Amino acid sequence: MPARGLWVASLNDHKVTFSCPVRALFTLILTICGFWAVEFAIFHTGAYFTILRHDSSTGAVETHVHNELGRARHSLRQVLTIGDSRMGFLPRYANEMRQDTGYEYASIALGGATPRDWYYMLRGADPDANRYSAIVIAMEDYDDTETIEDYSVRAADLYYVIGRLKYSDIPEFARSFHDPELQWAAVRGIVLKGLIYKRDFQDFLLHPQERLDLAKLAHKDSYLWYYNYVGPNQSLEGVVVDFNNRTVTVPAGFSEAQKAAYRARFLDPRPPEKGVHSAFLHQWLGKIYEHYRGSKTRLVFLHLPRGPFIRPDQPPLNAHSSVRELGQQPGVILMPEHIFDSIERPGLFLDQMHMNGPGCAEFSRILAREVSHALDAF
């Protein structure tokens, strides 16, 4: 078939042919549209979730959100909690008190998830912002204290929430990374989600049948796996942190790596304040607030137990922190900062940051009681 010119122009007496073969153009457009359609069908409709590994970062987010969407509800007064690995809330203990509290609790808290991830997870679990009486958000503190890791350049967030992201999220999500390479990776990843899912897909190819079986099992039972989790019993009983002499003493059985981790957490200087974390929290907690603004859902912020040992150099009060500023908005409740002080004991912690099983149980009961009171009083 000969090439056919779509249009012909002349320039400086030269005959210039902008020949664009129609058949080639049609076929290439068909190819691009076909590829986009297949890509969309696999990765933008949730189809890939049927084989996604439930314990990967993407899989964990998707599993939590899907479980929450499909959870049987026994009360109209629902409370959803969210946070990172330090949020040792176990809904089963809170729900054992349902007769007293009048609320049914659930959790989509996830280790490694940041407020950026929380926003997209909440948007997925509650797209119309009308399913819950309250959203409980667990904060490390109320002062936007600087963290060692700069969340604004945390590439892992793209992997956590890739299943939640839409094309319309591209500008905001990509811009939230303060690194041009990560911004580009975010744009590319949302447009071509397969680039982010590829590691999971290659892992699937290693043992396809086992993966299918596991995915099926996770879809059926993973809600109960999380719900019935009670946490480990190990504790920091016997560990001594001497803030005066700046020493850590551990009993037999603890490793040097554990000791070093305790030193880093309790004795090393805090990262200098640069306002980076505060800006990050302002943006993403603000997004969560915007999602629920005007709805009947209350946003409840709580201050997590600080740890098994309390550093003497606690951060100064920051009146302009993201949480305190949000606390002045209608529909937002700031729980008192010291309601979990009774948990700040070595016997209720697994390591320098995370509560153990008994600690989680105690924390969950206090949370359910205090939050329910606060909601009723609001």
Next chain:
Amino acid sequence: MLFNTIPFFVFFAAVLVLFYAAPRSWRRVILLVASYYFYLSWNYKFVVLLLGLTVVDFGAAIAIERAPVGRKKLFLLVSLAANLGMLGFFKYYNFFADNLAQLLRYPPNSWAYSIILPLGISFHTFQSISYVVDVYRGEQVAIRNPIDYALFISFFPQLVAGPIVRAREFFSDLNAWKHPSSEEVLRGVMLIVLGLTKKMAFADQFAQIADSYFQNLSAHPGGFAAWSGVFAFAMQIFFDFSGYTDMAIGMALLLGFHFPVNFRRPYLAFSMTDFWHRWHMSLSRWLRDYLYIPLGGNRHGRLMTYRNLMLTMLLGGLWHGASWNFVIWGGYHGGLLSLERMMGRREFEKRPPIWLYPLRAVITFGLVCLGWVFFRAATFADSRYVVSQLFHSGRQMEALIPKWLMYMTGASLVIALIEEKFEWTERLSRGPAWAYAAFMIILLLTIEMIGVTEKALPFVYFQF
């Protein structure tokens, strides 16, 4: 600018737009400027070398054409000396200096310099030599337009790693330039995507396995690991080089140029003779026309034929790199080709019956893999170790290659076998749009899901 990077595709898209938007008389200049920009983006220092050789060969060809018969050779020698001199200095000086130092019992590196190999020098010097020799032989008229000649030498799709294009092929396209047809546009785009798939989804995956084996041989003892490592490199180099070539041919097609085929499913070869008819065909053709035949070819009896084959392959090996391992690799192939000649040429050129073909193809592939050991190993000692491991019947069964990659390789083998019989990828660009689109979608998804996209790995042949 690597072919498998976004900056290159931005560059290529800009070139396409400028090329087709400009009046015809400007297009050669646009391509030349784009080609030099492409070369400059690698290393601006060596552009002087490229330009210098272009001027010398351009002038030498005209001088050869104008000179009386007796003096033609002088200008040919000037051109050859310039090309081979530069190639020799940049690529082989340290190799020969080091060997001479060892021979004379001087400390190693006594006369060594820190020399950076100019990108693509092995390819553009061979292309220049073929042009000047063709003019000397009267098979090609000397080009009078310096822009045309400079473009022939520097044309960016094939500047750094071929295919080695003959002057008459290039200038027939340039002088009678036609708009690519629908089929050519579709074929061009398909070759670019196919090349990217070969490079990113296959070559780069196998590269990680081959590198992990060859860079730490002692960590992977046993025959199974050795065969895995060597097989991975065999796959890496094929998919890498043929992927690059596919992209080069595809890009040239979109610009209205027709490059020769460089690979024709070489791992389906049933003999070493057949392998060299399928592997890096433009180099084989160059070695045949400018080395093997001038040496006498097969015209002076059996012994001279074997000698010529051996010399051609030794020099072909050395062309790849300045190390004894490449010489051994060339010698190994020369020896096998000579052996096949001894056993009867026709037997190894004629396709065997269908029942014998699989066995012959497997044996040939095994022999080729054995040769790759010398090509890939860093030192001769490493090569010896790997060869010893290949025939070592230890208990270790460490398979370095993941199953899914083996399945994909199996699928590509099936595709190659079907292609061998029906040449259906050729027909795709002429077939129904849905079939073309379906094939392309599979390729694009393969790049997306399997391709190594975290970092752009350079092409293996760029180092030559």
